[in-house]
Amino acid sequence: QVQLVESGGGLVQAGGSLRLSCQASERTSSDYTMGWFRQAPGRETEFVAAISPFGRDTYTADSVKGRSGISRDYVNSVFLEIDSLRPEDTAVYYCAARAGPADYADYSTSGEYPYWGQGTQVSVSS
Numbered sequence: 087q088v089q090l091v092e093s094g095g096g097l098v099q100a101g102g103s104l105r106l107s108c109q110a111s112e113r114t115s116s117d118y119t120m121g122w123f124r125q126a127p128g129r130e131t132e133f134v135a136a137i138s139p140f141g142r143d144t145y146t147a148d149s150v151k152g153r154s155g156i157s158r159d160y161v162n163s164v165f166l167e168i169d170s171l172r173p174e175d176t177a178v179y180y181c182a183a184r185a186g187p188a189d190y191a192d193y194s195t196s197g198e199y200p201y202w203g204q205g206t207q208v209s210v211s212s
Contacts (some may be wrong), residue, residue, distance in 0.1 A: 088112060088201040090181045095206030103169045104208060108181030110162040116140060119188045120164040122156065123196055124177035124208075133194035134179070135166055138187050145193050150175075171210045178205040 089111035098104055106122070114120065121136040135156040136145045144156050150168055158164040168175060182199035192198040 088114065088118070088183050090183060090201060090203035092179065092181045092203045092206040095179060095208045097209045097211065098171050100172055100210055100212050102171050102210075103167065104171060106166040106168075106179055106181075106206060106208070108164045108166075108203060110164075110183060112162060114162050114164075114183060115158060115160050118183045118185055119193060119199075120156075120158060121182045121184075121193065121196075121199055122164075122166045122179060123182060123199075124175075124179045125205075126174075126177040129177075131180075131196045132177070133196070136188065136193040137164060138193075143187075147194070171208075173210050173212045176208060176210045178207050180205045 092108050094106040122134040123131050125131045137156045141158050153170045154168045181203040183201040184199045
């Protein structure tokens with residue numbers, strides 16, 4: 087079972103940037119689609135970004151498109167960078183993993199990812 091650990095969250099002023107990291111307990115670069123989701127207080131889990139095995143394809147939610155990027159290394163880590171942070175980006179950010187590539191309809195669906203980290207809090211002050 088893949089275990090995921092996120093890091094990099096914190097308190098940031100609006101307009102700032104953050105780089106979140108997620109490290110898996112085993113090699114995931116070639117076999118797993120990795121996703122980032124977030125959940126704000128009182129709201130449902132929201133898709134942020136995903137990256138396919140080998141990083142061939144990336145997918146980004148409209149809410150962060152143009153000011154974010156998802157990447158991965160060749161071993162077991164995935165990264166999410168968000169620039170121009172807004173107060174509405176405040177949430178707990180979760181890393182998730184699923185074996186194999188994801189269909190277009192699945193990469194943004196939280197239920198398609200069986201493995202999840204504990205989350206890292208991102209707070210953006212205005």
